[in-house]
Amino acid sequence: xxxxxxxxxxxxxxxxxxxxxxxxxxxxxxxxxRRSVALLILQEDKExxxxxxxxxxxxxxxxAGIIEEAKKHFSHPLNYIISxxxxxxxxxxxxxxxxxxxxxxxxxxxxxxRAMMNPFIGGPFxxxxxxxxxxxxxxxxxxxxxxxxxxxxxFSSHVNPIMxxxxxxxxxFQPLQDLLVGDYGIITLxxxxxxxxxxxxxxxxxxxxxxIEDTGYLPRLAMLVDQLFKKIGxxxxxxxxxxxxxxxxxxxxxxxxxxxxxRERIIATLLLALAIPCSAQMGVIMGLLGDKPLGLVIWLLxxxxxxxxxxxxxxxxxxxxxxxxxxxxxxxxxxxxxNILRKTFVRLKWYFFEVLPLFVFASVFIWLGQxxxxxxxxxxxMEYPIRLIGLPSQAxxxxxxxxxxxxxGAAGLYDLKKAGLLSGNQLVxxxxxxxxxxxxxxxxxxxxxxxxxxLGIAMSVFILFFSFAVGFAVxxxxxxxxxxx
Amino acid sequence: MxxxxxxxxxxxxxxxxxxxxxxxAYLRAKDRHQMQKLIxxxxxxGTAIVLLQKFPSYxxxxxxxxxxxxxxxxxxxxxxVSK
Amino acid sequence: MRKxxxxxxxxxxxxxxxxxxxxxxxxxxxxxxTTVEVSRGKCKIGNExxxxxDTPGMYSLLxxxxxxxxxxxxxxxxxxxxxxxxxxxxNLERMLSFTLQLLEAGIPIILVLNIMDEARGLxxxxxxxxxxxxxxxxxxxxxxxxxxGMDILKGKIEAHVKKFC
Numbered sequence: 039x040x041x042x043x044x045x046x047x048x049x050x051x052x053x054x055x056x057x058x059x060x061x062x063x064x065x066x067x068x069x070x071x072r073r074s075v076a077l078l079i080l081q082e083d084k085e086x087x088x089x090x091x092x093x094x095x096x097x098x099x100x101x102a103g104i105i106e107e108a109k110k111h112f113s114h115p116l117n118y119i120i121s122x123x124x125x126x127x128x129x130x131x132x133x134x135x136x137x138x139x140x141x142x143x144x145x146x147x148x149x150x151x152r153a154m155m156n157p158f159i160g161g162p163f164x165x166x167x168x169x170x171x172x173x174x175x176x177x178x179x180x181x182x183x184x185x186x187x188x189x190x191x192x193f194s195s196h197v198n199p200i201m202x203x204x205x206x207x208x209x210x211f212q213p214l215q216d217l218l219v220g221d222y223g224i225i226t227l228x229x230x231x232x233x234x235x236x237x238x239x240x241x242x243x244x245x246x247x248x249x250i251e252d253t254g255y256l257p258r259l260a261m262l263v264d265q266l267f268k269k270i271g272x273x274x275x276x277x278x279x280x281x282x283x284x285x286x287x288x289x290x291x292x293x294x295x296x297x298x299x300x301r302e303r304i305i306a307t308l309l310l311a312l313a314i315p316c317s318a319q320m321g322v323i324m325g326l327l328g329d330k331p332l333g334l335v336i337w338l339l340x341x342x343x344x345x346x347x348x349x350x351x352x353x354x355x356x357x358x359x360x361x362x363x364x365x366x367x368x369x370x371x372x373x374x375x376x377n378i379l380r381k382t383f384v385r386l387k388w389y390f391f392e393v394l395p396l397f398v399f400a401s402v403f404i405w406l407g408q409x410x411x412x413x414x415x416x417x418x419x420m421e422y423p424i425r426l427i428g429l430p431s432q433a434x435x436x437x438x439x440x441x442x443x444x445x446x447g448a449a450g451l452y453d454l455k456k457a458g459l460l461s462g463n464q465l466v467x468x469x470x471x472x473x474x475x476x477x478x479x480x481x482x483x484x485x486x487x488x489x490x491x492x493l494g495i496a497m498s499v500f501i502l503f504f505s506f507a508v509g510f511a512v513x514x515x516x517x518x519x520x521x522x523x
Numbered sequence: 524m525x526x527x528x529x530x531x532x533x534x535x536x537x538x539x540x541x542x543x544x545x546x547x548a549y550l551r552a553k554d555r556h557q558m559q560k561l562i563x564x565x566x567x568x569g570t571a572i573v574l575l576q577k578f579p580s581y582x583x584x585x586x587x588x589x590x591x592x593x594x595x596x597x598x599x600x601x602x603x604v605s606k
Numbered sequence: 607m608r609k610x611x612x613x614x615x616x617x618x619x620x621x622x623x624x625x626x627x628x629x630x631x632x633x634x635x636x637x638x639x640t641t642v643e644v645s646r647g648k649c650k651i652g653n654e655x656x657x658x659x660d661t662p663g664m665y666s667l668l669x670x671x672x673x674x675x676x677x678x679x680x681x682x683x684x685x686x687x688x689x690x691x692x693x694x695x696x697n698l699e700r701m702l703s704f705t706l707q708l709l710e711a712g713i714p715i716i717l718v719l720n721i722m723d724e725a726r727g728l729x730x731x732x733x734x735x736x737x738x739x740x741x742x743x744x745x746x747x748x749x750x751x752x753x754x755g756m757d758i759l760k761g762k763i764e765a766h767v768k769k770f771c
Binding site: 082117118122126129151152156157260261262263264265266268273274362364366367368369 | 555558559560562576578580582589592593
């Protein structure tokens, strides 16, 4: 195919001479033109270079020699020289076919765009986006109104009773009944959970995120935070997975792939697992601390503090290439509803295929744990650190379930609050520890999948100890200053 | 070609005044990788460039697109200021 | 089934173009041996059904990231019978560099001048017929978000496939 399409672009001498010498030595089939291969190896493309050395055994030395010679001949990197020639050709062609009639005016769009990139306007604007997009739409509407409706009017009053009676009438083996419709059963916990609680929260978040994404706001946010993020070993680019993490940290962990260096991917994964609460979890925390504004502020400050300090230390400790930031700032665009709905739908589809099986798995796991008594044993072990941070030992169950779903753990605390077993201080400490505590099982598996077994486990162990250490520290500070919330 | 440039009126993007128009004169990257990033965004000699802001990141218009870069990359772009 | 790949730099509307061609029935999977996700779908053009591959954004044939390496690998190893190089029309000059690289490599491309509405808004006019002659490849102007130009694109793909594949 290469022959019929290949277009010839001339390069200045002596580059052209090096090129034709290399082309003459290449005899294997590369699926792309030899000239293209010659250009790529002159620019030290490792992958192609290895391929060439493998395929051109007889001329190996000679080829390497020409590349060295060419590199020595120019004082600039060869990718620069080659790009310059190509750019000249591109400019020539576009000059022939393109004409511009009027000058660009200061349109409303560009004025808004500039304002968003101004740190003094962009900062407050971010708070507005978070307040209306995240708190009002996802928190109040999604996690409040929609969840209430699905949970109370659909599942608790219709679906669950029907399924329970159905199973009890057809299956007469008690443990199997428990597995399906027990307190933590696949249908009563797994499905109800996935459809009545997670679906509305995650759907509203993905919808809001798609709007933010399609308007072109995220690159503007990235350029605003780049300097701050450099201090924690990341570049502004990392703001995209981190904001997504406020919706679903598991999905955000996958999106860390878009970060250019391994170092950035590891730091972002750690921060997502430790200090970025997902939307489902935040919903419950709002419920727990909603009537204690001071508690909410302390929770927020501690989480932000942990985010910055751990990021800063990780950046100090981790070796590797320092991050570099470059990003296109696309024009602000009015999003199309259809494209937003499609994006939301595709993400939700992914979410359900990846995450629903994990809910079923968690139900099975809890069932097995209860059947064998392993669960009671783990709850007993957890009671020690729980008491250490000043919480009643009943909270241990909430923390263990928190591992299967972080927000489920928070919901466990909610029950304790309702029973009047938690003071204001204990509530704040509990929320902080649980936010930092091990990510849900889905995210743990994703960390291992993306970062490897060793790093995934190491992060989890660190988070396990660190979260309780912070909880302990906060409880001591409360004691020291006689604070009562 | 680089090297054969009259260096008068050429400053790095970091020293350029905001709203000043110019053309990219040459690139002086610290290594091949940094160079490749600048090539990727198309900051090549001859391209019209306008600096829009310096803080918190360097934002400039290149042709009809806007880009944001950090200080390290901005230092590698040298601009011939239009009179 | 023959393959058509969509390539181009980030922010040029590749994914919307992909969705226009394939509808919502796409499969997303990791490219073998990597963590990069690639979407694939199907599209009927003329009487033939094609597999459409949406490649991660790439700026040039010389990869800077794992995503760009995957995009290049798709172009080289999966031998698509046609590659749609999608560019942002208002930045024709800057983006033509990559078109030239693809042409140098002998990859069969159709040049798609996307986001044409924004270019027009800036007063930019592009003579696509002349550009076709200069580059000796099919050129189509589109607005992927509204679907403008998609029929012409399909027509050009059909003609291209008949002629060369």
